[in-house]
Amino acid sequence: MDAVEKANTERQRRWVKDKKVGEGTYAVVYQGREASTGRKVAIKKIKVGQFKDGLDMSAIREVKYLRELKHENVIELLDVFSSKTNLNLVLEFLDSDLEMIVKDRALVFLPADIKSWMAMTFRGLEFCHRNFVLHRDLKPNNLLIASNGVLKIADFGLARDYADPGYKMTCQVITRWYRPPELLFGSRYYSSAVDIWSVGCIFAELMLRIPYLPGESDMDQLKTIFRALGTPTEEEWPGHTKLPDYVPVGQFPKPAMRDLFTAASADTLNLLSKCLIYEPRKRITAREALTHPYFFALPYPTFPSKLPKCSNQFSARPLEEVDGNVEMNASGPGVKARSLKRKLTPDEVEDRRSIARRLDFSKHTPGS
Amino acid sequence: MSVAPANDIAPSNKKLLLYEASTQFKNWRYSGERLVHIRATLNKAAVAAIRVKIETDEPGSSKDVFFLTPDDEVLLVKLYITKIGQLCGFFRFPEEVEATAVTYLKRFYLQNTVMDWHPKNVMLTALFLASKTTNNPISLESYTSHIPKTVASDVLDLEFLVAQSLGFEFAVWHAHRALWGIWLDIQNLSDSMQGLTPEVYDAALNHVRASRLTDAELIYTPSQIALAAISLVLPDITSQWVATKQLNGSSGLANVLDDIKAMISTHGLTPDVESVREVDRRLKLCKNPEKVVGSRAYLTRKREEEMIAEEKRNKKLQKGNVEQDPFGNPLRQRKGLVDYDDDDDDDD
Numbered sequence A: 001m002d003a004v005e006k007a008n009t010e011r012q013r014r015w016v017k018d019k020k021v022g023e024g025t026y027a028v029v030y031q032g033r034e035a036s037t038g039r040k041v042a043i044k045k046i047k048v049g050q051f052k053d054g055l056d057m058s059a060i061r062e063v064k065y066l067r068e069l070k071h072e073n074v075i076e077l078l079d080v081f082s083s084k085t086n087l088n089l090v091l092e093f094l095d096s097d098l099e100m101i102v103k104d105r106a107l108v109f110l111p112a113d114i115k116s117w118m119a120m121t122f123r124g125l126e127f128c129h130r131n132f133v134l135h136r137d138l139k140p141n142n143l144l145i146a147s148n149g150v151l152k153i154a155d156f157g158l159a160r161d162y163a164d165p166g167y168k169m170t171c172q173v174i175t176r177w178y179r180p181p182e183l184l185f186g187s188r189y190y191s192s193a194v195d196i197w198s199v200g201c202i203f204a205e206l207m208l209r210i211p212y213l214p215g216e217s218d219m220d221q222l223k224t225i226f227r228a229l230g231t232p233t234e235e236e237w238p239g240h241t242k243l244p245d246y247v248p249v250g251q252f253p254k255p256a257m258r259d260l261f262t263a264a265s266a267d268t269l270n271l272l273s274k275c276l277i278y279e280p281r282k283r284i285t286a287r288e289a290l291t292h293p294y295f296f297a298l299p300y301p302t303f304p305s306k307l308p309k310c311s312n313q314f315s316a317r318p319l320e321e322v323d324g325n326v327e328m329n330a331s332g333p334g335v336k337a338r339s340l341k342r343k344l345t346p347d348e349v350e351d352r353r354s355i356a357r358r359l360d361f362s363k364h365t366p367g368s
Numbered sequence B: 001m002s003v004a005p006a007n008d009i010a011p012s013n014k015k016l017l018l019y020e021a022s023t024q025f026k027n028w029r030y031s032g033e034r035l036v037h038i039r040a041t042l043n044k045a046a047v048a049a050i051r052v053k054i055e056t057d058e059p060g061s062s063k064d065v066f067f068l069t070p071d072d073e074v075l076l077v078k079l080y081i082t083k084i085g086q087l088c089g090f091f092r093f094p095e096e097v098e099a100t101a102v103t104y105l106k107r108f109y110l111q112n113t114v115m116d117w118h119p120k121n122v123m124l125t126a127l128f129l130a131s132k133t134t135n136n137p138i139s140l141e142s143y144t145s146h147i148p149k150t151v152a153s154d155v156l157d158l159e160f161l162v163a164q165s166l167g168f169e170f171a172v173w174h175a176h177r178a179l180w181g182i183w184l185d186i187q188n189l190s191d192s193m194q195g196l197t198p199e200v201y202d203a204a205l206n207h208v209r210a211s212r213l214t215d216a217e218l219i220y221t222p223s224q225i226a227l228a229a230i231s232l233v234l235p236d237i238t239s240q241w242v243a244t245k246q247l248n249g250s251s252g253l254a255n256v257l258d259d260i261k262a263m264i265s266t267h268g269l270t271p272d273v274e275s276v277r278e279v280d281r282r283l284k285l286c287k288n289p290e291k292v293v294g295s296r297a298y299l300t301r302k303r304e305e306e307m308i309a310e311e312k313r314n315k316k317l318q319k320g321n322v323e324q325d326p327f328g329n330p331l332r333q334r335k336g337l338v339d340y341d342d343d344d345d346d347d348d
């Protein structure tokens, strides 16, 4: 065997797959461990055989960026190896994601908790941007949470670098609800500001406990944004009517943010509105956000290990299993991918709610 | 891997810190001696292994074979570096793709030898991979249909091997980017503005391009190479700029720049076609027969691989039997169900 193949086999032997814990668009994720230490890891297996152009772009981006980015608030890629026609990424194991936490009705968020999640998100993002990497798919489901509460930016399958300002890029990125208006208008020369918009939407979602700007189509997304933040004027956002896909979607007045975020402090609303400034060049940067008064005012951010936690973790969640009630002819990867999407029944959510957090109800400020 | 003791220079401290955290800085820099050693070791091991295989194929036949030397290998790789440039011109790939593919090709041959893997094929895979890792992908179909005598499998079969050889480290820092940074910075020297014409920049860029034919990027940092390239065109302004930057270890830097300049002028030239042809002729006789489809060594290896695979399958079948038996299920019955286990097929 060639030295290179041998080295690959040795790497492969370092890791053991234990059980399947999830399935993404292009990968199956296993819980596993390091053979020598027992350290828990996640192994993301990407089937390459199915792509006619070889290693696919999502996998390549994820590997390329995670190989370089090492930061407390960015998911750590521990190893990469191939097996037959699969590419395997060994990632640090993370228990849950921010989407699960937001949706877990049993959990109560204090303003200090939200501040803590925001601080960790901005720290991780500042590091990415400092390294000229755009994430381009920030949403609660891609902010994973470690067992000690530390938040890690994950899923770099859409990331790219932007060392060349003024380089044409695709506008087909970022999940719709978190996509900034410049992308919806088809801008091809965007910047790190696109990620900041997404963070603004996540910030709002943490306070509201439901998605802030849930458009039903790309067109409706613009309308949803303008309804929430007012239709931008030429003065507010010079030149936006000249963007490639610009369409007028109606005139909406600018409502006061305070009306929706009733319990939020002035600092909170100030930072939130700076993340959601229409003109991308005026939008706050991750670096500026980290020195925003919001982070220095009381209450101080909650220590990560004290943050509300989902009791139902990735690994504990049951996959929708076969149980013999699958139709005999229902085989093939398409069916498998769909039927394996994890789902919790409402009862299970109820059962697994965290008793400890309920005690906090007394201190809770609704909607803050 | 050892790291060259050269001091780095960079337009900004911030960039420097980022570069020093990169996989390139950590894993892909060598001293000149170390490169010689690595290539000699790889070459020696390959020759020994291939000699054995040629002997098994046809006893006594290996003594007439003139194996490639490490220098022969470097020469052949160099020719294919120039081919990358031609293909990039044809596909109108940006400079980033070309520079990245060249780096991949060089890194590949620090883990493998030309006698096992011909650079003609590796080059095609490296370029295709680089087009993807730099975010300039094109479909494999349009890629291969524009390259004579090439089919999809020629490119795909080696993709994993190339990616593995790169340690799945795809990000590369390039001298042509550093050149642009230094160029902008030099314009801040008050009295140097005249003389900084686009022609001068292009001349410096051509020196950076020539450096791709050398080992410079495996020894020095992108900004050192870029600075050497500028200094070949604008020696005075460059020293002035270096002085104003008060870079630590400036005397060491002067030596580094001299080394790189010498490398560019002596090795940064397209190899002479005749000598490459001679190497390629010899390669036909000394390449690893295991990798020549149809040869006896190739067939032997395939047979061995199949036996191992067969054994694995049998083991799995038995394991399956043991698990099924307690329930009295005939093995077949599960077949129609969604086979969740097929994802684990590489776990044993």
Ligand SMILES: Nc1ncnc2c1ncn2[C@@H]1O[C@H](COP(=O)(O)OP(=O)(O)OP(=O)(O)O)[C@@H](O)[C@H]1O
Residues within 6 Å of the ligand: A021, A022, A023, A024, A025, A026, A027, A029, A041, A042, A044, A075, A091, A092, A093, A094, A095, A141, A144, A155, A314
């Ligand atoms: N590091 C990890 N630790 C634990 N579980 C993980 C980890 N990464 C992913 N998972 C699990 O695997 C699932 C699939 O992850 P992945 O990021 O590949 O896809 P996704 O985010 O669900 O879907 P998409 O590819 O559409 O973004 C996740 O939802 C999660 O349940």
Ligand SMILES: [Mg+2]
Residues within 6 Å of the ligand: A024, A141, A142, A155
């Ligand atoms: Mg995801």
